[in-house]
Amino acid sequence: MLGLVRLAVDAILMAEGAEREEHMGIKGLTKLLADNAPKAMKEQKLESYFGRNITIDASMSIYQFLIVVDHMGTEMLTNEAGEVTSHLQGMFTRTIRLLKAGLKPVLQI
16 A cells, blocks of 8 residues: 555656655665565556545645745745745645546545
């Protein structure tokens, strides 16, 4: 299951034009799985998940959006009170893309 979710998230990131940050997540997990359970991971197109539920770690996704905006040096979106809302726009956009691709995102908090 972990491999499926990671592949789905990687496909989404590539579709959004972002590169996966290798330092995020559990350090060395990809190599550990590749060395000890090579069949646990395989690349698939996003369309291959059509009609399926996929679980997304909401806290990690929110963190990704905040980091990407910060690293790109672009101005963060804020509400009238000055609170950062860039992560909300990112989550909304990603969710829409998943739904358009026929996936059913389930956000885990």
